[in-house]
Ligand SMILES: Cc1ncc(C[n+]2csc(CCOP(=O)(O)OP(=O)(O)O)c2C)c(N)n1
């Protein structure tokens with residue numbers, strides 16, 4: 001952990017033992033540090049959820065806003081002061097359920113924000129309700145017999161909606177994740193880094209991943225490198241069940257939404 005970025009007076013944190021969020025915060029702070037960001041020119045924002053607690057533990061100006069509205073507030077901050085580096089922590093519920101509309105339009109506008117989504121496939125903070133990324137068949141308090149709805153693919157959504165940088169890694173792939181966040185910070189326009197991660201308390205214990213390590217093992221064994229898959233998959237071949245692609249999905253230079261000069 002980059003201790004010099006931590007707001008020590010807010011510790012101890014609220015995260016459960018084995019939660020993936022701390023690892024992800026560590027990677028993001030490492031990337032922010034490598035990018036040369038300083039406390040005075042960096043703002044962290046979030047909505048509501050366990051994931052959204054992250055900015056509260058970081059020693060910069062931060063906004064812990066309302067559920068689903070982090071991107072609206074982040075847009076306001078960037079519009080008001082374009083020279084600020086604006087980084088958003090969010091969860092799959094925060095960004096894809098109640099905040100889904102803000103998400104696609106922030107990508108479409110291609111505003112210069114870096115968004116890190118801690119995707120644990122569930123509403124962790126409120127006790128384990130299903131989210132728009134809960135996989136089919138997985139249980140939650142609102143899907144006690146297994147989810148039946150097709151989940152959103154956050155990466156596909158962001159690419160289709162126009163974001164300039166989109167990547168997916170997991171809480172297991174810390175080196176690649178740190179690199180991806182750094183790339184997101186350095187790419188002008190909207191960047192989404194989706195991070196699949198473990199929530200042993202709300203998701204794991206309902207889905208046979210009771211120990212944090214169980215889900216880390218799942219992430220390691222089911223993540224398929226996008227580049228390798230594209231090189232080796234036979235025409236029409238499907239990914240194995242429950243596997244998912246990781247890597248960089250887009251890095252492009254669509255026009256970034258203009259912001260007024262600071263005066
Ligand atoms: C308008 C509104 N609706 C509902 C809630 C209750 N609520 C708080 S956090 C949350 C879900 C959080 O899930 P996610 O964003 O996936 O974050 P996680 O806790 O899993 O990190 C909900 C429904 C709220 N705070 N405000």
Ligand code: SF4
Pocket residue numbers: 014015016018019020021050051120124125198199200201202203
């Ligand atoms: S409920 Fe889940 S996401 Fe929330 S702190 Fe605990 S392990 Fe982490």
